[in-house]
Amino acid sequence: MSKKPPFDPDKLVLTKSEILEFCDRVLKKWNKNPTKNANNILAMNAVKTxxxxxxxxxxxxxxxxILSWTFDLLYENAMAQDGEEWANIRKKLKSKK
Known part of the structure; x- marks a missing residue:
């Protein structure tokens, strides 16, 4: 019986095709309003390339x-939006590292 490797949210297991499909879905959404999203469309096409x-x-x-940074940025962004209460929680979490 083979053991399943532990879950690692920072490890990319998606294929190149799956990442490109994601980019295409985003472009499809942005292309509904190309004037508003012109810069985003240009940038996403550069990412695809x-x-x-x-x-x-x-x-x-x-x-x-990028996945690892995204989790960190989401956390930092959430902490920055709330007041001092979250700052105290953040200090406690950081001290556990």
Whole structure:
């Protein structure tokens, strides 16, 4: 019986095709209002191009970091939006590291 590897939310397991499909879904949404989203569409097309040119190992490393940073940024953003109460909780959490 083989053991399943532990869950790692920072490890990218999506394929290059799946990431490109995600980009296409975002572009489809933004293309509903291309004038408003022109800069976003241009940037996302640049992201798609870079994904196409990047080898799989580098892609996994880069997007693994992006996933990790996203969780950190979501946390930091949530902490910044609330008052001192969250600041105290944050200090407690940081002291556990």
């Amino acid at each position: 870079s994904i196409l040119w990047t080898d799989d190992d580098s892609l996994k490393a880069i997007w693994g970091e």
